[in-house]
Amino acid sequence: MVRRARRINRELAEVYPYAHPELDFRNPFELLVATVLSAQTTDLRVNQTTPALFAAYPTPEDMAAAVPEEMEEIIRPTGFFRAKTKSLLGLSAALRDDFGGEVPGRLKDLVKLPGVGRKTANVVLGNAFGVPGITVDTHFGRLVRRWKWTDEEDPVKVEAVVAGIFPKSEWTMLSHRVVFHGRRICHARKPACGACPIAPLCPSYGEGETDPEKARKLLKYEMGGYPGQRLSPPADYPGKPAPALGAG
Numbered sequence: 001m002v003r004r005a006r007r008i009n010r011e012l013a014e015v016y017p018y019a020h021p022e023l024d025f026r027n028p029f030e031l032l033v034a035t036v037l038s039a040q041t042t043d044l045r046v047n048q049t050t051p052a053l054f055a056a057y058p059t060p061e062d063m064a065a066a067v068p069e070e071m072e073e074i075i076r077p078t079g080f081f082r083a084k085t086k087s088l089l090g091l092s093a094a095l096r097d098d099f100g101g102e103v104p105g106r107l108k109d110l111v112k113l114p115g116v117g118r119k120t121a122n123v124v125l126g127n128a129f130g131v132p133g134i135t136v137d138t139h140f141g142r143l144v145r146r147w148k149w150t151d152e153e154d155p156v157k158v159e160a161v162v163a164g165i166f167p168k169s170e171w172t173m174l175s176h177r178v179v180f181h182g183r184r185i186c187h188a189r190k191p192a193c194g195a196c197p198i199a200p201l202c203p204s205y206g207e208g209e210t211d212p213e214k215a216r217k218l219l220k221y222e223m224g225g226y227p228g229q230r231l232s233p234p235a236d237y238p239g240k241p242a243p244a245l246g247a248g
């Protein structure tokens with residue numbers, strides 16, 4: 001299983017050499033806020049919302065002093081906007097009061113912040129601080145179970161199993177590759193098995209569409225000509241940037 005898992009990772013690295021977080025951010029604070037907003041919505045929707053949010057509140061101090069109703073209006077498109085406003089106000093106040101207005105770069109500090117769980121902390125550590133982290137979101141959990149790396153449903157247990165299979169240096173990129181694959185090919189309801197480059201390594205081949213022609217039609221994003229989720233993608237990203245809110 002371990003050998004096969006590592007081969008899957010190598011294969012994914014070839015398919016998605018440009019895998020990256022799909023949230024737009026310019027600093028750790030923006031990534032932390034964007035990750036909190038990404039609960040129960042798409043990264044695209046978050047990316048369409050954060051430019052106005054960070055224009056209004058560029059720092060934790062600014063955000064902590066926000067008028068809640070004004071912030072709710074800005075983040076309304078991401079859903080659960082009242083709860084998310086509450087989280088962001090608490091989070092930015094804690095950054096201001098306990099961490100000198102800076103996002104801390106340690107897991108044990110990050111998870112103390114209101115509304116920040118292990119998944120969010122690992123996203124921030126891996127992508128804003130270069131500290132290896134495995135991010136177990138819904139895509140990651142689904143795919144590693146399809147690949148029989150584990151049967152665990154609990155994200156913390158999944159993280160521990162996967163951490164035992166791969167060296168730390170692979171953790172962050174592995175997380176991006178798996179999520180890319182989950183979003184683009186190995187979908188929750190209809191995986192495009194017939195168009196999947198890792199089909200020969202996958203114990204769940206056949207769970208989705210195996211006819212190559214029909215499977216290709218299920219592909220999304222750059223493979224089907226659709227944009228990725230970022231409005232400001234990294235320079236090596238082969239897809240088109242996503243449209244701004246209201247533009248399409």
Ligand code: SF4
Pocket residue numbers: 146185186187191192193194196197198199202203204205206207208
């Ligand atoms: S073969 Fe099917 S189930 Fe397996 S990774 Fe590919 S799309 Fe997912």
